[in-house]
Amino acid sequence: MDKKVRIYSTPTCPFCIRAKQYLKDNNIAFEDIDVSANQQAVEEMVAKSGQMGVPVLDIGGDIIVGFDREKIKEALGL
Amino acid sequence: MHDLIIIGAGPAGITAAVYAARKRLNLLVVTRDIGGQTAYSGEVTNYTGYQFISGPELAAKFEEHLRKFEIELKEGEEALEITKRGDKVLVKTAKGLYEARSAIIASGKCSRELGVPGEKEFKNRGLTYCVTCDGPLFSGKKVAVIGGGNSALDAAVQLMRIARQVYLINNTAALSGDEVMQDKVRAAANAEILNNARVSAILGDKMVKSIRIKRNGREETLEVEGVFVEAGLIPNSRFAPGIERNEMGEIKVSSRNETSVPGIFAAGDVTDVTEKQIIIAAGEGAKAALSAFKYLMQHKFQ
Numbered sequence: 001m002d003k004k005v006r007i008y009s010t011p012t013c014p015f016c017i018r019a020k021q022y023l024k025d026n027n028i029a030f031e032d033i034d035v036s037a038n039q040q041a042v043e044e045m046v047a048k049s050g051q052m053g054v055p056v057l058d059i060g061g062d063i064i065v066g067f068d069r070e071k072i073k074e075a076l077g078l
Numbered sequence: 079m080h081d082l083i084i085i086g087a088g089p090a091g092i093t094a095a096v097y098a099a100r101k102r103l104n105l106l107v108v109t110r111d112i113g114g115q116t117a118y119s120g121e122v123t124n125y126t127g128y129q130f131i132s133g134p135e136l137a138a139k140f141e142e143h144l145r146k147f148e149i150e151l152k153e154g155e156e157a158l159e160i161t162k163r164g165d166k167v168l169v170k171t172a173k174g175l176y177e178a179r180s181a182i183i184a185s186g187k188c189s190r191e192l193g194v195p196g197e198k199e200f201k202n203r204g205l206t207y208c209v210t211c212d213g214p215l216f217s218g219k220k221v222a223v224i225g226g227g228n229s230a231l232d233a234a235v236q237l238m239r240i241a242r243q244v245y246l247i248n249n250t251a252a253l254s255g256d257e258v259m260q261d262k263v264r265a266a267a268n269a270e271i272l273n274n275a276r277v278s279a280i281l282g283d284k285m286v287k288s289i290r291i292k293r294n295g296r297e298e299t300l301e302v303e304g305v306f307v308e309a310g311l312i313p314n315s316r317f318a319p320g321i322e323r324n325e326m327g328e329i330k331v332s333s334r335n336e337t338s339v340p341g342i343f344a345a346g347d348v349t350d351v352t353e354k355q356i357i358i359a360a361g362e363g364a365k366a367a368l369s370a371f372k373y374l375m376q377h378k379f380q
Contacts, residue, residue, distance in 0.1 A: 012134050013211035014117035036214025052215055052285065053202035065202070069154055 003060030003076065005030040008045040015067040016055040022069065026078060080106045080150075080178040082370050083169050085157045086314075088114020089356045090346025091184035092140045093363030094370075099147035101371045106176055107149055108169060110156045113137025114186045115311075115347070116356050118210045120236045125357050133210060136356070157185065157317045162339050165379045180373055182366045183318060183329060183337070183344040187311035187354070192224060196280030197307075204286025205305040209233040213306070216241050221304035222289055224277055226250055230308035231259035234269055237306065238262075244269040245300060247291060249276045280305055313348045324350050335366035341377070343370050 005023065007030055009016035023030050035041045035054065042052075049056045049063050057064040059075035072078075082098050084091050087109035098105050111117070119133025128136065144151075152171070159170040160181060167181040189207040191197060197205060206212040209223075213236050221241045223233045226248030232255075237244045246253075246263060251273055253260050263269050275293040280286060288301045313327045322330045322338035328350040335343045345351075345366035346359035 010211060010214045014113055014134055039217060042215050051202040052204060052212065053206060054211055
C-alpha cells in the first residue's frame, strides 16, 4: 500500500472519528488535517471535493466525501 | 436465529444491548451509526454523573461500554423493513435479511428538512444539518441557524464562538428552547435573533451566498455563507409500517415498551414516550431489554 492517505476532519465530527478509527483498524498510515484550526486547509478541501462537509479522504488522489466504507475499501484495495 | 435484534445504537439501543448482553442473549445490533444524536450534540450537562461532557465524548463512552461485550454489530446497515412471520421477527437491510425471536426498535430521530428551493443543491455546500461536524469550517464567517428550539439554540451557542455573526431564524413569535440557552444567545454580541421569520430559499452559486427570508410579511435577503438547519426532528419509523404509530410517526409503546406487535419492542426517541432526552432514551432502552428478556423466557416458541 503506497497510496498517500490524508483525511480532512474536525475534532468533533463523529464520522471523522469513525473514519480515522477505520483506517487505524486496517493499519493504514494517514495524515490527519484538522480543518477547524486551519483556514487554508478548508480551502484546499473545498477545492478538492467541491463541497464543505467533513470528513474528506484523499486516498492517492481519489477523493471520498464522508465515511463511505465501500469507497474507502475500494480506493485502498482492501 | 438470534434471540434479539436491536435496531439502532444511540443511547436507547446501546443501553438495551448492554442489558441484553448481561442477560446472555444471542444478540445482533443493526445500525446506521453509533451514538445517534448524542454524537452530534454540543454540550451535555444533564446526564447524571457528568456535570459537563461533550456529546461526542458521551457517545464514545457509550460505545466503549457496548464494545466490552462480544456483540455482533452491523454498523452502516440501515433497517429497511421489519416484519413478523409466525414467531419470527425479520429485519431487512440493504445487505441482508436477519431473523430473531424478538426485536427492539431504537432507531431514533433524524433532522427534518426545510423543504425550500436550494436546500438539496447546497447541502454540504454551506448548508448542513450537523453543527458539531461542520461548524468549525465557518470560522470568521456569517452564518444562519434555522430553528428556535433547543437544538437550534445549542447550534447558535456553538457557532457564536466560531463565526463572525450568527443569525437565529425562528418562525414563531418567540424562541421555545431552554431559558438558560436563550439568555446565552441574547447576551452574545455576535448573535441576532430574528423572530417571525421564515426561510423561503437558499441562494448561491458553487457555495451558499445568502438566504431569502420572509419576516413580518416582507421579503429580505441575508448574506450568509453557512446555513445550519435545526428545524426539528422526525422519527425513523418508516421501515415499520406494520407497527402502530401516532400522528407524528412515533411508535406507540406501553409502559413496558411493547409495540402493537408481540415480540417487537421499541425505545427512545423513535417512540411516543414523553420527553426526548439522552438519559430517558437510555432508561427506556434498559426497560425494553428487560421486557424482551421476559418475553423470551415466557413465550412458547413453535
